[in-house]
Amino acid sequence: MLKRLIQSVLVLCLFEGIMIPVLALPFQQLDFSLHKLGQDEAQPTLLIVGGIQGDEPGGFNAASLLVTDYHIQHGNVWVVPNLNFKSIIQRSRGIYGDMNRKFLRLTSHDPDYAAIEKIKTIILDPRVTMVLNLHDGSGFYNPVYKDSNHNPHRWGQSIIIDQANLGGEGEYTGLEKMAQYFAAQANQRLDNEEHFFHVRNTYTSNGDQEMEKTLTYFAARHLKPAFGVEASKSFLTHERVFFHLQVIEAAMRFLGIKYQREFNLTRHDLKDRINNNVQVSIFGNKIFFDMHNARRRIGYVPLKKNTPLRANSNNPLVAVIDEPHNYRVQYGNRNVTRLSPEYFEYDDSIKGIDMMIDGKSRFVPFGSQIKVQDHFRVKRMSDYRVNVIGYRSKKGRDEDGELIGYQDIHKRYSIDTTARRFRVEVYTAHRYCGMVIVDFHDKPVASKIRKNSDSNT
Secondary structure (H helix, E strand, O other): OOOOOOOEEEEEEEEOOEEEEEEEEEHHHOOOOOEEEOOOOOOOEEEEEOOOOOOOHHHHHHHHHHHHHEEEEEOEEEEEOOOOHHHHHOOOOOEOEOHHHOOOOOOOOOOOHHHHHHHHHHHOOOOOOEEEEEEEEOOEEOOOOOEOOEEOOOOOOEEEEOOOOOOOOOOOOOHHHHHHHHHHHHHOOOOOHHHOOEEEEOOHHHOOOOHHHOHHHHHHHOOOOEEEEEEEOOOOHHHHHHHHHHHHHHHHHHOOOEEEEOOOOOHHHHHHHHHOOOEEEEOOOOEEEEOOOEOOEEEEEEEEOOOOOOEEEOOOOEEEEEEOOEEEEEEOOEEEEEEEEEEEEEOOOOOEEEEEEOOEEEEEEOOOEEEOOOEEEEOOOOOOEEEEOOOOOOOOOOOOOOOEEHHHOOHHHOOEOOOOEEEEEEEEOOEEEEEEEEEOOOOOOOOOOOOOOEEOO
16 A cells, blocks of 8 residues: 555536546645636636635635536636635634735745735736625624624625725726625615625725735735625625625626526525535546535545545535545535545446346446435346445345345445435455445435444445
8 A cells, every 4th residue: 555645635626517627735735726717808807716714604605606506608707716725624714824914015935925926916817807805704894883793893794995996097997886886786686784785995005004915905006906795704604605696796797797507596595505515526436425414434435556546526615635544525614524445456347337226227337326216226247246335235245136225224334424325336356446326315314323423334
């Protein structure tokens, strides 16, 4: 077995069905990703930045949804959903200090120096028309004092500008007018005036020594229209995402950017989309896990001998982190599960298995998750061995050809805490071929399954 040389991380994301690799790096060098949506070079480009502060999940989850669930039909949207990725994973505002206070001056010895220089280059790209920096802020900003949670010193539910105008002439110099448009457009879609957005001008150039260090003021000093968008921390994460997307879509409409999204913009749909739409595959399609309700540990995962782990995900906030004796799967600031490996040589002679699913025959590729109502059977294969994790055959180690129902599988071997999803693994000799997940999706949640229990495989 190859000795692990470094604590490595591999992050990938899925957009419109295409796996986009991000370099495998040591944790200490984990970098943010840039996703360019749309291909209209002559049209405006909106740059969205999320995760500059790692403890503000409304902002980085909203940015991530743009990557995974929006299709840009006209114009361009560039998204950095995870600018301070290490701090997101650590659930910290900034493990090396507040990154949003490092844009005025910064020593090259600062751990954030490379990321700051890289995002500055992106902001100053001549194709970038406008910048939105997404935050979660305290309370509710209000230009007049109402109470301790609604006053001029709070930040939530505000659109931040550093000055009223950029100066010079141009279509996008009036920061205050544009921010007022974004707020009005977003507020039209809100049903509670207490949640309305207000425009907050920090008058940064008048001597605000804190705000002059920020990303938006860096952009403004270079005549790039930039806005901070603050959703209130008084709301749950999916509600903050709801408010962020209202402002983002208003900015896209202002720039003439046309889009479609894969969900209805409601709080309910957003909660489901954020919580239940994370998948990870390893070594192509050899291993696949739907991470919804994943157990805190999944055991004996058949990884490839003498090969650094290669993982894919449908979400840019997912990282698979190499730790001693296991791999940690991280989704934003959530620790999803840990994978405990068992090492094998791999075999590529087959790409999937023939199965009977509730009496219907179908070929199921490795890396698939299939829904099962009552029972399934893997058709017999010579020279290959089927192992249904949690099922014990009376005929021996090979479990192909057997009709298996939900009641036949020990629930503690499921990969999820609801005890509905189970692994079907295929081997030839002592080599691993691939797996399929069977999902008894409509079965009642098994009792005696602890939410954070291990998958004792």
